[in-house]
Amino acid sequence: MTHSDRILMGPGPCNPYPEVIEAFGRPVLGHLDPEFISLLDDTGERLRQVFRTDNPLTFPVSGTGSAGMEAAFVNFVEPGDVVVIGVNGVFGGRMCDVAARAGAEVVRVDAAWGTAIEPQQLLDAHPDPKIIAVVHAETSTGVRNDIADLGAAKGDALLLIDCVTSVGGIPVELDEWGVDIAYSGTQKCLGVPPGLAPLSVSPAAVERIIERPQSWYLDLNMIARYVTGGSARAYHHTAPISMIYALHAGLGVLLDEGLVASFVRHQSCGDTLQTGLVEMGFEMFAEQGHQLPQLTTVVVPTDRLPAGVGEADVRRQLLGHYGIEIGGGLGEFAGKVWRIGLMGHTARRRNVTLLLGALGEILAG
Numbered sequence: 107m108t109h110s111d112r113i114l115m116g117p118g119p120c121n122p123y124p125e126v127i128e129a130f131g132r133p134v135l136g137h138l139d140p141e142f143i144s145l146l147d148d149t150g151e152r153l154r155q156v157f158r159t160d161n162p163l164t165f166p167v168s169g170t171g172s173a174g175m176e177a178a179f180v181n182f183v184e185p186g187d188v189v190v191i192g193v194n195g196v197f198g199g200r201m202c203d204v205a206a207r208a209g210a211e212v213v214r215v216d217a218a219w220g221t222a223i224e225p226q227q228l229l230d231a232h233p234d235p236k237i238i239a240v241v242h243a244e245t246s247t248g249v250r251n252d253i254a255d256l257g258a259a260k261g262d263a264l265l266l267i268d269c270v271t272s273v274g275g276i277p278v279e280l281d282e283w284g285v286d287i288a289y290s291g292t293q294k295c296l297g298v299p300p301g302l303a304p305l306s307v308s309p310a311a312v313e314r315i316i317e318r319p320q321s322w323y324l325d326l327n328m329i330a331r332y333v334t335g336g337s338a339r340a341y342h343h344t345a346p347i348s349m350i351y352a353l354h355a356g357l358g359v360l361l362d363e364g365l366v367a368s369f370v371r372h373q374s375c376g377d378t379l380q381t382g383l384v385e386m387g388f389e390m391f392a393e394q395g396h397q398l399p400q401l402t403t404v405v406v407p408t409d410r411l412p413a414g415v416g417e418a419d420v421r422r423q424l425l426g427h428y429g430i431e432i433g434g435g436l437g438e439f440a441g442k443v444w445r446i447g448l449m450g451h452t453a454r455r456r457n458v459t460l461l462l463g464a465l466g467e468i469l470a471g
């Protein structure tokens with residue numbers, strides 16, 4: 107078994123689509139070559155379809171999902187601005203850190219890991235926040251946080267959401283939900299390797315981009331001229347050409363399949379996995395009704411492990427003997443839960459069957 111055989115069922119990256127790998131191999135163009143610019147424009151158009159928005163400012167930030175998170179905060183937060191942030195896992199916690207470094211007065215709304223954040227609690231947390239931020243799909247816990255009620259009642263606040271793990275795997279409706287700022291990542295349900303962070307900003311939020319963000323690299327005032335400047339485009343930084351080919355191809359695969367068909371595929375794989383695990387006697391970690399199909403969290407069945415075999419040994423055996431990667435728990439749940447991703451190209455019935463079979467063999471000792 108070589109690394110090329112890996113089935114990537116960790117929390118990310120997933121296995122890329124074959125079309126994506128092929129796109130990587132295309133000849134590199136100059137970043138202001140009209141052919142490349144047209145591909146970049148088309149990538150923005152495809153992203154609007156996937157994000158379900160008309161936002162003109164929709165493009166891939168050069169950097170991984172965390173660069174999208176940073177861009178989403180540094181362009182809108184000035185020292186002292188109140189930012190309400192929902193925290194029920196690692197990524198909500200990371201948002202607090204990023205916002206605080208930009209000078210925000212962070213108002214944290216915590217919920218227990220494994221449970222969802224009640225939208226009303228975010229709305230009640232402060233009378234007049236500049237931003238309300240929440241993670242749509244918490245990859246550290248496998249929980250979906252609901253967004254639509256926030257958009258309906260946000261008032262003057264900007265609604266900022268992390269959809270790194272949701273886009274492509276479960277419905278995301280930026281315009282219908284009233285989302286102002288959203289970012290994603292390529293390596294979760296989009297079936298593309300890590301390296302870009304699709305970002306979308308509503309026209310109302312564009313009006314509120316601050317004049318001089320703390321970050322030069324992520325300053326949307328400058329990047330917007332590059333990505334939406336038409337014939338007046340000017341150099342800001344060199345776009346990662348091959349990654350943009352890859353994202354363009356991955357979005358093409360997703361749109362050819364159809365967003366709804368992709369959601370159905372993720373849901374049916376997630377349901378099959380979760381049912382199979384429950385039948386094997388596992389306990390689900392994420393709250394019923396808010397479980398993500400693309401990221402399943404199960405409580406490690408400590409009492410069922412063969413003598414002398416720890417949870418990390420099980421993951422090592424899955425990887426070494428079966429070529430299957432799954433993820434361990436984070437933070438206080440390290441060693442206590444497993445995180446199993448079925449994202450993008452990895453969300454296939456055969457992968458579910460293989461994992462259930464392999465786990466059965468390992469637990470039988």
Ligand SMILES: *Cc1c(COP(=O)(O)O)cnc(C)c1O
Pocket residue numbers: 118170171172173175197241243244245246268269270271291294300
């Ligand atoms: C993976 C992830 C991120 C961070 O993305 P990187 O590509 O690792 O920088 C942010 N938010 C969520 C919800 C994620 O799952």
